[in-house]
Amino acid sequence: MLKVYGFARVNKMARGNTRDLRVLWALEEMGLPFEIVGIDHPNHDLDSPSYRALNPFGQIPTIDDDGVVVTESGAILLYLARKSGKLLPHDLAGEAQVLRWSVAALSTIEVPVLSLWFVNLSGGKGTKPSEALHDWADMRLKQLDGWLANRQFIATDDFTVADILMTHVLGGGTDPGLLKPYANILAYRARCNERPAWKKTLAAYNERVEAA
Ligand SMILES: N[C@@H](CCC(=O)N[C@@H](CS)C(=O)NCC(=O)O)C(=O)O
Numbered sequence: 001m002l003k004v005y006g007f008a009r010v011n012k013m014a015r016g017n018t019r020d021l022r023v024l025w026a027l028e029e030m031g032l033p034f035e036i037v038g039i040d041h042p043n044h045d046l047d048s049p050s051y052r053a054l055n056p057f058g059q060i061p062t063i064d065d066d067g068v069v070v071t072e073s074g075a076i077l078l079y080l081a082r083k084s085g086k087l088l089p090h091d092l093a094g095e096a097q098v099l100r101w102s103v104a105a106l107s108t109i110e111v112p113v114l115s116l117w118f119v120n121l122s123g124g125k126g127t128k129p130s131e132a133l134h135d136w137a138d139m140r141l142k143q144l145d146g147w148l149a150n151r152q153f154i155a156t157d158d159f160t161v162a163d164i165l166m167t168h169v170l171g172g173g174t175d176p177g178l179l180k181p182y183a184n185i186l187a188y189r190a191r192c193n194e195r196p197a198w199k200k201t202l203a204a205y206n207e208r209v210e211a212a
Contacts, residue, residue: 001035002027005054005062008038009212017172020061021205022073023080025164028197030084042212073168074106077161087161094156101155101162109144110169112137117173134178141182148184152191159192167192 004027006020027034039045039060046058055062055071062071065083070076078099081088088098116133124130148154155162170179170189179185192198 002032002066003037003064004034005037005039005051005060005064007060007209008040009042009210011212015209016202016205017168018060019073019168021201022164022168023061023063023076024205025168025198025201026077026080026087026161028201029159029164029195030080030086032080032084036208038208074102074165077164078102081161087159087164089156089158089160097155098160098162101160102165105154105162105165105169109140109166112140113169113174113178116178117175120175137178141178141185145182145184148188151188154188159195163192167198 004020004023006024007018010018024036039051041060045051046055046060051062052058054064054069057071059071061073061076062069063076063079065079068079070079078088081098089095112133116130116137119125119127119130119133153159153163154166167189170185179189
């Protein structure tokens with residue numbers, strides 16, 4: 001049985017934003033059976049030698065698919081898409097678009113947005129580095145908004161794993177103020193978050209995960 005290592009306890013700020021949700025959402029969309037291995041972060045489960053053997057960075061998510069261990073949310077989603085034959089076109093050209101936009105979500109968009117969040121959280125709000133990061137993130141979001149002007153989904157005409165990654169990157173981890181000017185992004189995110197598989201995944205997570 002495919003094992004998903006996911007958080008068992010999550011603090012208020014991170015609830016709904018942890019990256020195990022990317023994997024759980026994809027599995028729900030694909031209809032693949034799995035079991036969750038609960039990880040207690042405050043109890044240092046991520047630092048145990050047995051977990052580090054699976055993921056040297058000591059992070060969530062990790063999957064173990066009957067001995068095939070995959071870490072990094074993007075790599076996991078692409079693996080699951082190949083395994084299930086879902087949320088990924090079967091032709092090379094279509095697949096390339098999904099790879100392209102998965103990488104864009106995790107590098108071009110997530111890097112500036114997450115860096116800004118981290119700097120502000122660490123007391124950097126109002127500083128020059130924070131302003132520079134804000135401008136960098138805003139530039140990329142404006143460009144993304146333009147790309148989404150006449151599109152339902154990010155990579156192809158259909159919903160793919162790239163949409164899960166992009167939607168989650170644009171979720172609670174992104175300062176809502178940054179997204180406010182971008183109607184196409186907000187509409188796109190709402191469209192993806194309306195999917196029954198996401199609603200079911202989030203409801204099950206909220207039911208299962210305890211407060212930290
Ligand atoms: N690049 C990784 C990032 C994973 C990551 O940042 N995971 C967070 C939870 S959402 C984590 O495990 N944080 C605990 C830590 O880094 O110690 C991915 O996309 O899977």
